Amino acid sequence: MTGALIAIGALFFLLFLLIFLIVISIKGRQKAKKQMKENKxxxxxxxxxxxxxxxxxxxxxxxxxxxxxxxxxxxxxxxxxxxxxxxxxxxxxxxxxxxxxxxxxxxxxxxxxxxxxxxxxxxxxxxxxxxxxxxxxxxxxxxxxxxxxxxxxxxxxxxxxxxxxxxxxxxxxxxxxxxxxxxx
CATH class of the missing domain: 2.30.29.30 (Pleckstrin-homology domain (PH domain)/Phosphotyrosine-binding domain (PTB))
Structure with a gap:
């Protein structure tokens, strides 16, 4: 039972980490596009x-x-x-x-x-x-x-x-x- 809880916890951690990296990547691209637009x-x-x-x-x-x-x-x-x-x-x-x-x-x-x-x-x-x-x-x-x-x-x-x-x-x-x- 404890092993299953650790596995579920690790799975949630990896899922959270993946979502975090996707959000950071999207924000980085948006910032780069904004900077390109400002500099024409x-x-x-x-x-x-x-x-x-x-x-x-x-x-x-x-x-x-x-x-x-x-x-x-x-x-x-x-x-x-x-x-x-x-x-x-x-x-x-x-x-x-x-x-x-x-x-x-x-x-x-x-x-x-x-x-x-x-x-x-x-x-x-x-x-x-x-x-x-x-x-x-x-x-x-x-x-x-x-x-x-x-x-x-x-x-x-x-x-x-x-x-x-x-x-x-x-x-x-x-x-x-x-x-x-x-x-x-």
């Missing part, structure tokens, strides 16, 4: 920095799309890019980047121009024929404060969903940006 954030994803910011490679960054542009928090620093500065954004796989680099007559130059120095590294990683999964990269082309066209690259891992979420929210706010001519 339409999408927010954690990605790893590859190229384009004064951060080391693989630094985890919180990439957020606001109604005015892009905010990247990484390494204890906030980086902001106004929507009017953003020229293009897309998600590419390492295989796609490697194919672009391979198909160019001047492979090294193309990799460097299209994706920066990391384009060569990404292209080299994707050449293995045994590879069965892709790595997805978020690429953002923008005009910096000096007026130069430059790029950011983030590693989205084996799933395109986080990076694509950023692209889907950015494209509507940059569609009317004026064209820019760059003298090469």
């Amino acid at each position: 954030i339409s999408a927010q994803v954690l990605l790893h920095h590859v190229e384009g910011l004064p951060l080391s490679e693989k630094t985890q960054c919180q990439v957020s799309v606001t109604d005015t542009g892009l905010v990247i928090n990484g390494g204890g620093t906030d980086f902001k890019i106004d929507a009017t500065q953003i020229r293009a954004t897309e998600v590419k796989t390492d295989t796609e980047i490697a194919n672009i680099v391979k198909s160019s007559a001047a492979k090294g130059i193309a990799g460097g121009l299209l994706f920066g120095p990391i384009g060569l590294v990404v292209g080299a990683r994707a050449t293995s024929k045994e590879k069965k999964t892709n790595t997805y990269y978020l690429i953002i082309n923008y005009t910096n404060v000096a007026g130069d066209l430059t790029a950011l690259m983030f590693d989205g891992g084996n799933s395109p969903f986080g990076a694509q979420k950023i692209v889907n929210k950015l494209k509507p706010i940059i569609i009317d940006n004026p064209k820019q001519t760059v003298q090469l």
Whole structure:
């Protein structure tokens, strides 16, 4: 009888603990949604920095799309890019980047121009024929404060969903940006 009471007590304790954790989780999500709404954030994803910011490679960054542009928090620093500065954004796989680099007559130059120095590294990683999964990269082309066209690259891992979420929210706010001519 005492064993049955202990078992029932343990069952009620576990049930109470489960309900408590569910309530905490729901409140945490509600708080995060409220904070996103207050900051006018339409999408927010954690990605790893590859190229384009004064951060080391693989630094985890919180990439957020606001109604005015892009905010990247990484390494204890906030980086902001106004929507009017953003020229293009897309998600590419390492295989796609490697194919672009391979198909160019001047492979090294193309990799460097299209994706920066990391384009060569990404292209080299994707050449293995045994590879069965892709790595997805978020690429953002923008005009910096000096007026130069430059790029950011983030590693989205084996799933395109986080990076694509950023692209889907950015494209509507940059569609009317004026064209820019760059003298090469």
